Amino acid sequence: MLQFLFxxxxxxxxxxxxxxxxxxxxxxxxxxxxxxxxxxxxxxxERNVMAKYGMDKPLVVQYATxxxxxxxxxxxxxxxxxxxxxxxxxxxxxxxxxxIGGMAMTLAALVxxxxxxxxxxxxxxxxxxxxxxxxxxxxxxxxxxxAPLLVLLFASTLGILPTAGxxxxxxxxxxxxxxxxxxxxxxxxPQIAIISxxxxxxxxxxxxxxYVRTARAKxxxxxSVVLRHALRGAILPLVSYLGPATxxxxxxxxxxxxxxxxxxxxRAFVSSALQRDYTVVMGVVILYAGLILFLNLxxxxxxxxxxxxxxxx
Amino acid sequence: MQGxxxxxxxxxxxxxxxxxxxxxxxxxxxxxxxLVLAAGVGPYLTPFTFDQINKNDVWMAPLTGGHLLGSDALxxxxxxxxxxxxxxxxxxxxxxxxxxLVIGVMWxxxxxxxxxxxxxxxxRIVDILYSLPFIFFVIxxxxxxxxxxxxxxxxxxxxxxxxxxxxxxxxTLSLKQREFVEAARAAGLSRDAIVARHIVPNLxxxxxxxxxLTIPGVILAExxxxxLGLGVQEPLTSLGSLISKGAQxxxxxxxxxxxxxxxxxxxxxxxNFIGDGLRDAIDPKDR
Numbered sequence: 001m002l003q004f005l006f007x008x009x010x011x012x013x014x015x016x017x018x019x020x021x022x023x024x025x026x027x028x029x030x031x032x033x034x035x036x037x038x039x040x041x042x043x044x045x046e047r048n049v050m051a052k053y054g055m056d057k058p059l060v061v062q063y064a065t066x067x068x069x070x071x072x073x074x075x076x077x078x079x080x081x082x083x084x085x086x087x088x089x090x091x092x093x094x095x096x097x098x099x100i101g102g103m104a105m106t107l108a109a110l111v112x113x114x115x116x117x118x119x120x121x122x123x124x125x126x127x128x129x130x131x132x133x134x135x136x137x138x139x140x141x142x143x144x145x146x147a148p149l150l151v152l153l154f155a156s157t158l159g160i161l162p163t164a165g166x167x168x169x170x171x172x173x174x175x176x177x178x179x180x181x182x183x184x185x186x187x188x189x190p191q192i193a194i195i196s197x198x199x200x201x202x203x204x205x206x207x208x209x210x211y212v213r214t215a216r217a218k219x220x221x222x223x224s225v226v227l228r229h230a231l232r233g234a235i236l237p238l239v240s241y242l243g244p245a246t247x248x249x250x251x252x253x254x255x256x257x258x259x260x261x262x263x264x265x266x267r268a269f270v271s272s273a274l275q276r277d278y279t280v281v282m283g284v285v286i287l288y289a290g291l292i293l294f295l296n297l298x299x300x301x302x303x304x305x306x307x308x309x310x311x312x313x
Numbered sequence: 314m315q316g317x318x319x320x321x322x323x324x325x326x327x328x329x330x331x332x333x334x335x336x337x338x339x340x341x342x343x344x345x346x347x348l349v350l351a352a353g354v355g356p357y358l359t360p361f362t363f364d365q366i367n368k369n370d371v372w373m374a375p376l377t378g379g380h381l382l383g384s385d386a387l388x389x390x391x392x393x394x395x396x397x398x399x400x401x402x403x404x405x406x407x408x409x410x411x412x413x414l415v416i417g418v419m420w421x422x423x424x425x426x427x428x429x430x431x432x433x434x435x436x437r438i439v440d441i442l443y444s445l446p447f448i449f450f451v452i453x454x455x456x457x458x459x460x461x462x463x464x465x466x467x468x469x470x471x472x473x474x475x476x477x478x479x480x481x482x483x484x485t486l487s488l489k490q491r492e493f494v495e496a497a498r499a500a501g502l503s504r505d506a507i508v509a510r511h512i513v514p515n516l517x518x519x520x521x522x523x524x525x526l527t528i529p530g531v532i533l534a535e536x537x538x539x540x541l542g543l544g545v546q547e548p549l550t551s552l553g554s555l556i557s558k559g560a561q562x563x564x565x566x567x568x569x570x571x572x573x574x575x576x577x578x579x580x581x582x583x584x585n586f587i588g589d590g591l592r593d594a595i596d597p598k599d600r
Contacts (some may be wrong), residue, residue, distance in 0.1 A: 015441045026453045140581040142533055144540045144553070145574045150561035155461075156564050251448050255540060259560070270541055273456045285449045 008300070012293050019289040020070055023282040024063055051163065053079065066282075075283040080275055086283035089268055094287075096166065097257065097264035101249045103184045108191035108245075114233060115192070116199025120234070121226065123204060131196060138193025143252045147186045147259045164261040183260045187252050191245055198241060202234035209233070239303045243296035250288055317590055328518075331594040332411065338590025341583040348580055352400035361390035363397040364548035375568050383568045385558070393573060399576055401551040405466060405535045406528040412470025413531075414524060418513060424478070425485025428506050436482065439475050447472045451534065455543040462467025462545060469534050473527055480523060484516040518595045525588035529581045552577045 050056045054065060069076055075086035119131040155163040167176035206212060207230055215229045253266040261267075265284060272280035332338055356363065360379060367388035375383040375391075382391040454468045488494060489512070497507050536553025538544040545551050552560075552573055559570030571597035 011437075011440060018441060022450065023453065026450070026457050029457050136582065136585065140585055141578050142536065142581075144537065144560070145556060145577060148556070148563055148570055149574065152563050152567060152570065166325075251537075254448075255537065259539070270452075273452055274542070276456070281453070285453075288449065 001074070004300075005297075006106045008297055012297070015293060016286070016289060019286060020067060020282070021063075024066055025059075028059060028278070053077070070286065074212050075080075075286070076279040078277055078280050080272070080277040080280070086279050089280055090265060090283055090287060091262060093265035093268045096262055096265060097253055099223075100180065100183050100187065100256070100262065100264065101246075101253060104178065104249055104252075105191065105245065107184060108188040108195055109238075111188070112192045112195025113231075113238075115196035115197050117203055117226065117231065117234075119196065119200040120203030121205060128200075132200070135196045136194040138189045141189070143186055143190065143255045144259070146189055147256060150186060151259070164259065166261070166263050177268035183256050183262060186259075187249060187256050190247060190252065194241070194245075195238060198237050199234060202237050203230060204231045204234040204294075236303065236307055239306065240299050243292060243298040243300075246295045247292050328591075328594040332590055334591040335593065337586045338594075340499075341586035341590070344579065345583040345587065346410075348399065348576075348583065349403065351396060352403050355396035356393065356400065359390060359393040359396065361393045363393040363550070364391065365389060365393070372566055374566075375572075382442060383566065385566070385569055386562065391569060394555060395573060395576060398550045398552045398573065399580070401545055401549065402532050402535060402553070403581070405469070405551065406532040408466045409470040409473065409531045409535075410524055410527045413473035413477060413527060414520070416471065417474035418481050418516075418520065420474065421478035421481025421483075422485050422508050422512055422516070422540050425482040426489060426504070426512060428486075428489075432482070436479075439478050443475050448534070448537070451538065452541070452543060455538060465535065465538070465544070466498060469531050472534075473531060477520065477527075480519055481516055484519060485512055485598045488512050488515055522588060522592045522595055525584055526593055529584040529588075532577075532581065532584075550582070 015100045031293060034108065054062060057065075066076065073087075075090070078086055078089055079086045081089070115131040115134060119128040131288060151163055154161040161178050161181055165179060167179045211233075212225060212230050215225045220229075250266070254270055255266075256262070257264040257266040265287075268280065269284040272284070361367070366383065367390075370378050370380060370384045370390075371386060371389035373380045373384040374390070377383065378384070380390050380392070382395065383388055385394070420435065420439075424432045451468045451472060453550055454464065458464055494507060497511050502510070532552070534543055535551060536556065539551050539553030540557040542557070544554055547554075554576060556570065557572035559566075559573055563570040
């Protein structure tokens with residue numbers, strides 16, 4: 001176990017290092033500067049501003065300073081919002097993204113597993129085809145198509161859900177939930193599709209296995225065979241999907257937060273990238289890369305804990 | 314029928330037979346042929362060009378004023394724009410997939426065939442790149458170097474080669490042990506010649522399947538970038554940019570959102586069904 005963790009760290013550390021390095025040099029190679037506004041700065045002022053952020057020093061020195069800061073957990077100041085640090089921007093936006101993303105993952109797991117089990121139990125019958133048809137649609141209809149179409153239907157035409165926005169903190173949950181419905185559903189659809197396919201495949205295989213036959217032979221009722229015995233084995237492959245799923249939800253959140261005007265970190269990333277707010281962009285990339293690496297590790301450990309056949313070596 | 318040669322059923326004959334029995338895949342191939350034809354020839358047949366601004370035809374609903382699918386805020390014909398957008402999206406899909414194919418096959422075949430330490434290092438690099446959040450780097454690239462068409466091909470292609478390299482390496486490792494490779498080695502062929510003439514042609518099967526599934530992925534990635542405002546530039550367009558623009562104006566002109574969305578979904582579905590069908594045909598045990 002320890003050896004396994006050690007080896008994973010051996011890959012994770014250079015990966016994070018490459019992330020930091022690539023992000024740093026690519027943003028610096030960008031034409032244009034964060035300080036170019038509508039108003040042109042006089043050369044002296046510009047030099048002062050550059051000096052303030054240490055951008056007058058040689059690139060290598062800047063890089064070393066930045067890496068040093070990251071190691072101490074300091075991602076530097078935002079270049080656009082004078083009084084905010086990158087950490088502050090991230091800590092303001094991240095909870096919102098985490099909430100929507102977490103809800104979406106939960107919904108995707110519930111619906112996806114249900115569809116997959118139904119499909120496997122009724123293999124090659126109408127229920128199966130319906131469930132898998134839903135899955136194919138989920139893969140083929142991208143987030144940026146479902147989101148505006150749902151807005152058109154539920155907000156503009158039917159008027160039962162708000163078009164966009166985030167409820168005020170004072171708003172009671174009984175009315176606030178309406179704001180979350182569409183973002184969560186849109187974000188979860190592609191995941192539902194993939195999870196239901198994985199569950200169906202796993203379930204079909206497990207239902208033919210010896211231990212399920214044994215459970216049936218013992219005379220256990222069908223629901224107990226399916227839910228207590230087969231399902232456990234069938235959803236194991238899902239655990240290792242945790243890492244890629246996170247990456248998918250993060251990518252989707254870039255679009256969803258844009259369309260539904262959510263104050264999350266995805267929207268902060270896109271607008272920072274367009275405004276060349278270097279430090280914010282690098283901070284978000286580092287955060288996301290770390291998150292994906294971490295969840296991949298969690299998935300591997302979970303997998304080994306749940307399945308005694310797998311040894312972490 | 315005297316003298317008729319008994320023709321054996323090769324692996325590929327079997328695969329083709331299975332593929333042609335798959336109704337979804339066959340329908341999708343027909344659909345895709347139509348889409349390609351429309352993207353290739355269609356733009357020459359429309360009464361308007363895709364960048365033609367018609368001041369008197371602003372916000373025309375479908376089937377009015379000679380605009381079959383309506384027009385946008387500048388009076389540009391949606392059908393003409395849709396056909397060009399489809400052409401751009403398909404082109405991005407094919408070219409970027411081609412780029413990833415070349416890199417992936419060369420990398421994977423080299424790693425698998427040379428083996429040993431080289432293999433270890435090459436695949437470790439793939440592992441590391443794999444865990445990067447790549448879409449962020451594509452976004453950074455587009456921001457850094459501006460919205461450059463060629464660069465977008467390269468960026469997306471460079472992202473997609475990793476899985477191909479893994480598949481190809483795995484196949485190469487098993488092909489390397491086979492008798493015909495040994496025979497080639499015994500005949501004194503050079504290493505490069507063996508890889509190029511004997512290894513690569515034999516790993517086409519799984520690669521073909523994966524390529525058909527990469528194309529829709531690439532189209533999706535391009536549309537995603539276009540949606541965020543980082544894709545192709547006006548007046549040129551792609552399915553993603555059309556959907557993005559349509560979403561902004563959807564309350565006023567829903568057709569600008571709906572038609573591009575339909576074309577996008579049909580295109581992606583066609584590729585996915587063909588890919589699934591090919592996989593089942595070439596490797597039936599995975600059903």
